[in-house]
Amino acid sequence: MSRTKSLWVRSAGMLLLLFLIGNVGSMTWRWGRPYLLGDPLADFPRVFLWAWERPENLEYLDPRQAGVAVLAMTLTLEDVRVTARPRMQPIRLPEGICAIAVIRIETGSSVLHDRIRRETIRHILDTAAATGAAGIQIDFDAVASERPFYRNLLAELRPQLPPGMKLSITALTSWCLYDDWISGLPVDEAVPMLFRMGAGDAAARRLLRSGDFRAARSRFSIGVSLDELPPRVPGGRRIYIFNPKSWTRESVNDALRVARELQ
Numbered sequence: 001m002s003r004t005k006s007l008w009v010r011s012a013g014m015l016l017l018l019f020l021i022g023n024v025g026s027m028t029w030r031w032g033r034p035y036l037l038g039d040p041l042a043d044f045p046r047v048f049l050w051a052w053e054r055p056e057n058l059e060y061l062d063p064r065q066a067g068v069a070v071l072a073m074t075l076t077l078e079d080v081r082v083t084a085r086p087r088m089q090p091i092r093l094p095e096g097i098c099a100i101a102v103i104r105i106e107t108g109s110s111v112l113h114d115r116i117r118r119e120t121i122r123h124i125l126d127t128a129a130a131t132g133a134a135g136i137q138i139d140f141d142a143v144a145s146e147r148p149f150y151r152n153l154l155a156e157l158r159p160q161l162p163p164g165m166k167l168s169i170t171a172l173t174s175w176c177l178y179d180d181w182i183s184g185l186p187v188d189e190a191v192p193m194l195f196r197m198g199a200g201d202a203a204a205r206r207l208l209r210s211g212d213f214r215a216a217r218s219r220f221s222i223g224v225s226l227d228e229l230p231p232r233v234p235g236g237r238r239i240y241i242f243n244p245k246s247w248t249r250e251s252v253n254d255a256l257r258v259a260r261e262l263q
Helices: 114-131 144-160 198-208 249-262
Strands: 006-011 014-018 047-051 067-077 082-086 091-093 099-107 135-139 166-172 189-193 221-225 238-242
Touching: 047 249, 067 091, 067 114, 082 114, 099 114, 114 135, 114 144, 144 166, 221 249, 238 249
Parallel strands: 047 067, 047 238, 067 099, 099 135, 135 166, 166 189, 189 221, 221 238
Antiparallel strands: 006 014, 006 091, 067 082
16 A cells, blocks of 8 residues: 555545555564564554544654554444544644554443444444554443443454554553453553543552553553653553644654653
8 A cells, every 4th residue: 555645634524534554564664673572563653642633733743753543433332323423623644654543432321232333343444444544543441331342342343454454442541450351352452541540540650660560461552641741651662642732843842752751
């Protein structure tokens, strides 16, 4: 697949994903040696900027410095249907960028049955095919009663993804510490979210002063926010960085500096 300038554009109220990303393995430059042995995303950038639902222009970003994880779709799961809300805000990316398509899942019902799971998977696969991204990242804060649904969804989704496409999930910090239910999930990485942690904040900070996460797949990456940085994290991790505002050259430079300090 040729590498070309990537755009998410809004047209007639529908998202057009014109997002042709070159195969990561065929890129002419290298991200460098992996920091941690066994990292399934070792060939990916060591830094990703999260681009949420707001207009973004990142054409100036050097693809050798960072990738971009773009919110592409939000799925709301209800009793009888799945409501798909594609990205409506434009985003501009540079040629050669390594991009991950993020799919946010929200629930409006406590009844998540098989048909809802199949419809959710269909939307995820459609997004994966339309974007041609290097990976898919699912952002779903599943409560305890939703975990069997989520586990089955991932198990059914994984073998249907395009060959070579990586599967990432975000993870509440508690899932990676004392409430480890994600071990064994068929994913390439689980990204511990080290911000907006609420009640889990104190426990996470105590552990991170001297220890590490329990779930193996959560030991390759971390997620932080520019407005809520942790004092310390385990070293050698891929850093996903959230910005509560639109990205600017200044905030991108801040994010790259933060990543260097945390790694």
